[in-house]
Amino acid sequence: MATGLQPVRGMNDVLPEETPAWQRLERVARETLAEYGYRELRLPLLERTELFKRSIGEFTDIVEKEMYSFEDRGGDSVTLRPEATAGVVRACISNGLLHNQRRRLWCQGPMFRYERPQKGRYRQFHQIDAEAIGYAGPDVDAELILISARIWARLGLKALTLNLNSLGTAESRLEYRARLTDYFRRHRAALDADSVRRLDGNPLRILDSKNPAMQGVVGGAPAITDHLDPESAAHFAELRAHLEASGVPYTLNPRLVRGLDYYSRTVFEWITTDLGAQDAVCSGGRYDGLVAQLGGEPTPAVGWALGQERIVELMRLQGVADDAAAPALFLLLAGEAAERTGIALAERLRDQLPGLAIETNCGGGSIKSQMKRADRSGARYALILGESEVSRGVIGLKALRGDGIQRELPQEGLATELGALLRAGAD
Numbered sequence: 001m002a003t004g005l006q007p008v009r010g011m012n013d014v015l016p017e018e019t020p021a022w023q024r025l026e027r028v029a030r031e032t033l034a035e036y037g038y039r040e041l042r043l044p045l046l047e048r049t050e051l052f053k054r055s056i057g058e059f060t061d062i063v064e065k066e067m068y069s070f071e072d073r074g075g076d077s078v079t080l081r082p083e084a085t086a087g088v089v090r091a092c093i094s095n096g097l098l099h100n101q102r103r104r105l106w107c108q109g110p111m112f113r114y115e116r117p118q119k120g121r122y123r124q125f126h127q128i129d130a131e132a133i134g135y136a137g138p139d140v141d142a143e144l145i146l147i148s149a150r151i152w153a154r155l156g157l158k159a160l161t162l163n164l165n166s167l168g169t170a171e172s173r174l175e176y177r178a179r180l181t182d183y184f185r186r187h188r189a190a191l192d193a194d195s196v197r198r199l200d201g202n203p204l205r206i207l208d209s210k211n212p213a214m215q216g217v218v219g220g221a222p223a224i225t226d227h228l229d230p231e232s233a234a235h236f237a238e239l240r241a242h243l244e245a246s247g248v249p250y251t252l253n254p255r256l257v258r259g260l261d262y263y264s265r266t267v268f269e270w271i272t273t274d275l276g277a278q279d280a281v282c283s284g285g286r287y288d289g290l291v292a293q294l295g296g297e298p299t300p301a302v303g304w305a306l307g308q309e310r311i312v313e314l315m316r317l318q319g320v321a322d323d324a325a326a327p328a329l330f331l332l333l334a335g336e337a338a339e340r341t342g343i344a345l346a347e348r349l350r351d352q353l354p355g356l357a358i359e360t361n362c363g364g365g366s367i368k369s370q371m372k373r374a375d376r377s378g379a380r381y382a383l384i385l386g387e388s389e390v391s392r393g394v395i396g397l398k399a400l401r402g403d404g405i406q407r408e409l410p411q412e413g414l415a416t417e418l419g420a421l422l423r424a425g426a427d
Contacts, residue, residue: 010123020322021312028154029128036147038104043087049077055086055262066113080112084129093296102134120278120310131303138235141266141302142242148282149248156320163269165256166236172229179222190217204257223254232265262287274317282306326378327357332370334386342385352415375400
């Protein structure tokens with residue numbers, strides 16, 4: 001049973017056995033985004049609370065219930081970021097990155113929301129976020145979706161479904177909102193408490209209700225795609241044509257509205273049936289009004305956020321997660337002379353064989369206890385150096401897995417011998 005201090009509820013440790021899958025996801029995303037011309041931006045965890053109230057929307061659950069906000073010693077209200085897009089836009093405005101320029105950017109890191117913790121939903125969670133700012137056409141919407149599809153393919157993930165919708169412009173949405181509000185008022189008796197609360201503030205969010213008892217009334221609501229302005233309808237049709245030309249299947253979902261107020265036109269989600277209720281692993285869309293809303297010049301933009309915890313869990317469930325990395329070699333050292341010689345020898349091997357993983361025994365111990373450590377490390381071979389081996393200029397080699405090989409090798413030219421041995425083992 002665990003004792004002592006425990007982590008804050010909903011904020012989890014990522015253990016060494018788990019980090020290889022995280023590292024692989026981050027490496028694949030970083031390399032893929034770079035291939036499309038996206039450059040990394042690093043943002044602070046803390047922002048002024050007003051940023052999220054202005055961007056996300058006063059009537060969203062995030063602002064009303066979930067933000068970690070507090071007053072700092074200077075009397076300013078600050079918030080641990082609940083999402084990345086508002087911070088990216090703020091950084092672009094405050095650093096003058098959008099003056100006659102377009103930007104393809106990405107960032108990653110922890111986000112914070114005070115939610116009820118459950119599998120796939122945590123109070124500290126991690127996202128990889130990609131944004132294209134200054135691009136108005138559906139071509140860049142398609143590009144961002146294609147990037148995400150390429151990441152899934154490179155990770156080896158399967159059975160992901162792309163849900164697609166358009167919310168139109170802010171102006172066309174006003175007309176739709178009036179129709180939707182009228183519809184839900186006529187069915188007020190069927191609404192739950194959250195939906196009644198949203199009715200006057202943000203009725204589109206009612207469409208996103210997960211309450212099973214609400215699905216009948218939600219299913220009968222007018223579809224937003226039937227009320228798009230002509231420009232948004234043309235934009236949406238061209239986006240679909242791009243995806244079809246590139247062989248990316250999608251499902252039209254007129255109930256997909258996303259939980260943040262700043263979205264307009266394109267919205268999309270990648271979902272899976274393998275994760276239960278928390279089925280969305282990557283969500284995004286277009287937010288053409290947000291830059292101006294936060295004080296910049298009117299600038300179109302689109303982006304997505306990928307949930308790292310959910311993708312890593314999906315990798316595990318589908319059997320494509322990397323195992324914890326084991327060293328190739330474990331160096332056993334018996335005696336002071338062996339320790340001095342062995343540590344220096346290990347450094348030379350690392351110089352001569354870049355990328356070679358050698359775990360050196362530290363802290364002494366008998367050869368028997370060191371051999372147990374070597375076996376637990378998962379290393380393929382043990383190198384054994386004692387007083388006798390030091391005096392004779394050799395080192396012992398013992399296979400810990402497989403063929404049972406055991407022999408002595410000269411320290412001179414050891415890198416060449418080990419390199420050939422490890423290459424043969426890899427083949």
